[in-house]
Amino acid sequence: MPETTTGSAAAAERFEPRIVAFFCNWCTYLAADLAGTTRLKYAPNIRVVRVMCSGRIDPQFVLDAFAKGADGVLIGGCHPGDCHYESGNYKTLRRFQLLRRTLRALGIEDDRFRLEWLSASEAEPLKTVVNDMVEKVRALGPLHLEVPAEAFAAEGEEVAAR
Amino acid sequence: MPTPEHGDANAVRIGVYICHCGTNIAGTVDVHAVAEHAGTLPGVVVAREYKYMCSDPGQELIKADIREHRLDRIVVASCSPHLHEKTFRGAVADGGVNPFHFQMVNIREHVSWVHPDKRAGTEKADALVRAAVSRVRHHKPLETRRVPVRSDVLVVGGGIAGIHAALTLADAGKHVTLVEREPTIGGHMAMFDKTFPTLDCAACILTPKMTAVKAHPNITLWAYAEVQAVSGYVGNFTVTVKRKPRYVRDDVCVGCQECIDACVYKVGKEPDAFNLGMSKRKPIYLPFPQAVPQVVTIDPESCIEFKSGKCKKTCVEACADRHAIDFTQQERIETIEVGTILLTTGFKVFDAKRLPSYGYGTYPNVYTALEVERLLNASGPTAGEMVLRDGRTPRTVGIIHCIGSRDEHTNKHCSRVCCMYALKLAHLVQERTGAEVYDFYIDMRTPGKGFEEFYNRVAEEGVHFIRGKVADVYPTAEQDGRLILQAEDTLLGNVRRIPVDMVILAVGLEAQADAEDVRRTFNITCGTGGWFTERHPKLAPVATFTDGVWIAGACQGPKDIPDTVAQAGAAAGEALALINAGHIELEPNTAYIVAADCSGCKTCVPMCPYKAIGFDAEQGKAAINEVLCKGCGTCVSVCPSGSARQNLFEDDEIYAEIGGVLAHA
Ligand SMILES: Cc1cc2nc3c(=O)[nH]c(=O)nc-3n(C[C@H](O)[C@H](O)[C@H](O)COP(=O)(O)OP(=O)(O)OC[C@H]3O[C@@H](n4cnc5c(N)ncnc54)[C@H](O)[C@@H]3O)c2cc1C
Ligand code: FES
Numbered sequence: 001m002p003e004t005t006t007g008s009a010a011a012a013e014r015f016e017p018r019i020v021a022f023f024c025n026w027c028t029y030l031a032a033d034l035a036g037t038t039r040l041k042y043a044p045n046i047r048v049v050r051v052m053c054s055g056r057i058d059p060q061f062v063l064d065a066f067a068k069g070a071d072g073v074l075i076g077g078c079h080p081g082d083c084h085y086e087s088g089n090y091k092t093l094r095r096f097q098l099l100r101r102t103l104r105a106l107g108i109e110d111d112r113f114r115l116e117w118l119s120a121s122e123a124e125p126l127k128t129v130v131n132d133m134v135e136k137v138r139a140l141g142p143l144h145l146e147v148p149a150e151a152f153a154a155e156g157e158e159v160a161a162r
Numbered sequence: 163m164p165t166p167e168h169g170d171a172n173a174v175r176i177g178v179y180i181c182h183c184g185t186n187i188a189g190t191v192d193v194h195a196v197a198e199h200a201g202t203l204p205g206v207v208v209a210r211e212y213k214y215m216c217s218d219p220g221q222e223l224i225k226a227d228i229r230e231h232r233l234d235r236i237v238v239a240s241c242s243p244h245l246h247e248k249t250f251r252g253a254v255a256d257g258g259v260n261p262f263h264f265q266m267v268n269i270r271e272h273v274s275w276v277h278p279d280k281r282a283g284t285e286k287a288d289a290l291v292r293a294a295v296s297r298v299r300h301h302k303p304l305e306t307r308r309v310p311v312r313s314d315v316l317v318v319g320g321g322i323a324g325i326h327a328a329l330t331l332a333d334a335g336k337h338v339t340l341v342e343r344e345p346t347i348g349g350h351m352a353m354f355d356k357t358f359p360t361l362d363c364a365a366c367i368l369t370p371k372m373t374a375v376k377a378h379p380n381i382t383l384w385a386y387a388e389v390q391a392v393s394g395y396v397g398n399f400t401v402t403v404k405r406k407p408r409y410v411r412d413d414v415c416v417g418c419q420e421c422i423d424a425c426v427y428k429v430g431k432e433p434d435a436f437n438l439g440m441s442k443r444k445p446i447y448l449p450f451p452q453a454v455p456q457v458v459t460i461d462p463e464s465c466i467e468f469k470s471g472k473c474k475k476t477c478v479e480a481c482a483d484r485h486a487i488d489f490t491q492q493e494r495i496e497t498i499e500v501g502t503i504l505l506t507t508g509f510k511v512f513d514a515k516r517l518p519s520y521g522y523g524t525y526p527n528v529y530t531a532l533e534v535e536r537l538l539n540a541s542g543p544t545a546g547e548m549v550l551r552d553g554r555t556p557r558t559v560g561i562i563h564c565i566g567s568r569d570e571h572t573n574k575h576c577s578r579v580c581c582m583y584a585l586k587l588a589h590l591v592q593e594r595t596g597a598e599v600y601d602f603y604i605d606m607r608t609p610g611k612g613f614e615e616f617y618n619r620v621a622e623e624g625v626h627f628i629r630g631k632v633a634d635v636y637p638t639a640e641q642d643g644r645l646i647l648q649a650e651d652t653l654l655g656n657v658r659r660i661p662v663d664m665v666i667l668a669v670g671l672e673a674q675a676d677a678e679d680v681r682r683t684f685n686i687t688c689g690t691g692g693w694f695t696e697r698h699p700k701l702a703p704v705a706t707f708t709d710g711v712w713i714a715g716a717c718q719g720p721k722d723i724p725d726t727v728a729q730a731g732a733a734a735g736e737a738l739a740l741i742n743a744g745h746i747e748l749e750p751n752t753a754y755i756v757a758a759d760c761s762g763c764k765t766c767v768p769m770c771p772y773k774a775i776g777f778d779a780e781q782g783k784a785a786i787n788e789v790l791c792k793g794c795g796t797c798v799s800v801c802p803s804g805s806a807r808q809n810l811f812e813d814d815e816i817y818a819e820i821g822g823v824l825a826h827a
Contacts, residue, residue: 018823018824020820020823020824026687026707027687029244030244030687030707032271032272033242033244033268033271033272035271035275035276036242036270036271036272036275036276037271037275037699039275039276040276041276041277041278042276042277044273044276044277044279044282044283044285044286047286047289047290047293047823047824048268048272048290049293049816049819049820049823050243051795051811051816052751052793052794052795052808052811053794053795053796055769055794055795055796055799056794056795056796056798056799056808056811057799058798058799058813058816059799061816061817061820064817064820065820065824068820068821068824068825069824070824081682082682083794084685084707084708084794085771085772085792085794085796086771087771088771088794088796091769091796091800095799119687119688120687120689120695120707121687121688121689121690121695
């Protein structure tokens with residue numbers, strides 16, 4: 001690919017974080033769709049996993065992503081009061097705070113795990129969030145977990161139950 | 163870690179299809195490489211690329227492969243599932259495979275359109291396809307749910323959009339409840355004198371439709387009412403409506419208005435909202451002569467009986483044995499059941515006070531266009547006479563376009579109707595007063611049938627057009643009530659200062675102030691600026707992301723009356739299609755409990771916003787009512803024993819997807 005040689009050469013030296021993004025179907029997934037239809041450009045490092053509501057996001061999904069090599073995890077849901085299912089995002093928020101504490105204990109920096117409310121019309125903010133997160137995680141470098149993946153699963157169950 | 167548990171996941175035969183979408187995807191993703199990579203993934207029997215997967219030949223390709231290669235799982239990587247998931251599920255089902263043995267990958271909106279770097283885009287597409295391939299092997303056969311659709315319809319907002327939609331549905335034999343928050347229906351159109359480009363009299367074309375609404379046996383009209391809450395889902399909504407007290411019984415009042423004449427107030431004292439405060443009304447009033455319903459309203463804020471309890475109540479006397487006036491009337495809460503909902507709540511005009519340099523609110527001779535519509539209207543505050551607030555008739559008039567539109571600081575959008583209504587007002591003002599009219603525009607936007615012709619006509623009539631944005635409006639040195647409009651004429655390249663008697667501000671259109679609240683009540687989405695968002699800008703312009711709820715008219719974005727009526731007809735037609743089908747197919751994404759694994763901890767029970775989870779005390783187990791479940795999956799993520807599951811979003815499916823996006827190629 002001659003047209004990208006210089007770009008790829010430079011990129012090869014740069015650490016490209018891999019970020020798993022769990023987006024709810026009704027707001028943030030649509031914001032990402034809108035970013036596409038309006039042809040915004042943002043960092044290609046995120047991989048979106050669609051769920052119907054951010055409330056579906058089991059803490060174990062997040063732990064599993066980190067255990068399988070994600071350098072960051074982004075959760076995107078509807079703004080407070082806007083959840084397509086009334087209140088799923090409030091539950092997400094509560095769980096997020098608990099999970100963040102668990103992740104800290106495991107040595108995972110706050111910048112690697114983000115929760116963002118992004119409505120269906122917020123393509124521009126979505127772009128900003130993704131770019132910002134990619135830069136911050138890039139600065140942190142690859143995630144080297146010292147805890148075995150099984151320990152993760154146990155932690156996740158506890159957070160979920162709360 | 164979870165293990166595959168739905169059948170023998172290893173024995174699946176997967177077909178993968180990568181769409182070029184012309185150059186939309188193929189331009190920035192190496193589709194050939196993605197297909198090649200897909201072909202190497204476990205379980206994949208065929209992997210192809212094709213120009214347009216959604217086209218007939220594209221779908222045929224899938225069906226033929228299912229037959230030839232005995233495929234039982236399909237992955238299509240193309241656009242957003244919000245666009246074509248249904249299309250491909252249909253093709254898969256036609257091919258003889260369960261439609262839910264399908265997974266869609268979004269490599270257009272989420273990849274090719276946002277990542278110009280082909281290498282990075284291709285790598286991401288690979289990862290997403292890998293994830294779908296790992297996921298789809300876990301998919302279970304599912305069936306859509308069928309729910310019946312009630313034939314009754316709710317229409318919210320009685321402007322021309324709501325009126326047209328309600329009449330269309332009612333003529334088709336469906337019962338419609340039309341809820342309007344003002345005392346009368348009619349919306350903005352009822353305020354105009356004439357309408358562009360044909361200059362037909364607004365009342366002549368609108369009032370017959372308003373009367374028809376009131377007279378129609380299939381329409382229940384609740385004016386002076388607002389929707390309070392909505393619950394339920396497509397086909398079966400429960401709606402509570404708050405009907406504000408008019409203190410006049412609408413079943414008895416005939417609109418004779420004798421009470422208004424008899425009121426102890428000989429003249430009105432309250433600013434008349436319908437005339438935008440340019441006239442006064444009494445505490446008992448009818449907004450305008452052709453109001454529908456023809457029922458008067460008492461304003462408790464200004465009525466003496468409400469304020470002191472010591473009024474002579476001459477209105478009651480005048481009403482005599484009709485006994486329509488009832489000072490004890492209370493707010494009424496009504497509950498109705500409907501299958502479909504149409505939102506036609508319209509717009510509001512930009513508040514010109516937000517731009518002080520135009521002098522609105524400071525100089526009495528600066529008017530908004532809507533005020534001028536009332537001044538020109540025979541039933542308006544001046545009975546159609548063009549007289550200024552200082553009593554003079556204007557001899558020179560300046561019209562300024564784009565007030566609160568196409569501007570970073572107010573609204574970025576073009577309000578679409580202002581150029582045309584400005585031309586209309588230029589024509590009418592000139593016709594009525596013989597005044598010299600100066601029209602300041604940035605660009606003249608007249609796309610529409612007969613619009614450009616109308617512009618040419620107005621130009622020929624001698625209106626002076628000046629291309630330039632007015633920077634300032636200030637009084638003349640003489641302080642004679644005249645104002646100077648200062649603008650840079652971008653065609654002549656000089657600064658013009660034109661003294662005028664009257665300034666008309668072509669104010670833009672904005673979403674209603676309570677659009678956010680309305681949107682929440684009906685669980686739909688708003689885009690930038692508060693306009694209600696359509697399901698698809700081109701292919702589903704009146705549908706919303708909430709099944710069973712449609713939008714039409716200016717609540718969706720600025721538009722003129724012809725476009726509003728076209729949308730209202732479209733929304734009514736789509737609702738009718740659903741009502742006539744009698745039922746709707748819903749996604750089978752409900753949650754369920756695997757009773758054998760349920761420990762009876764009840765963690766899930768309070769998580770459900772729809773009270774769909776019950777607890778069987780005898781068995782000591784939770785149970786989900788599939789009819790009430792809307793499929794958010796919140797209960798699933800809290801279940802400590804993993805016995806709460808969600809169809810289409812099973813844990814093993816999601817773990818497989820996570821593993822897939824993170825696996826190294
Ligand atoms: C100055 C001006 C001049 C114009 N001249 C022309 C013209 O000459 N020709 C032309 O084609 N177009 C013209 N237009 C555009 C025209 O006004 C719109 O196309 C049209 O009014 C849109 O109709 P609608 O029913 O969507 O909204 P609206 O007319 O705004 O009606 C909405 C209705 O919904 C009600 N409502 C709002 N919220 C609620 C709620 N929460 N609950 C219950 N009811 C609610 C409102 O009270 C109102 O009755 C003009 C616009 C302006 C501002
Ligand atoms: S649907 Fe978006 S957070 Fe619940």
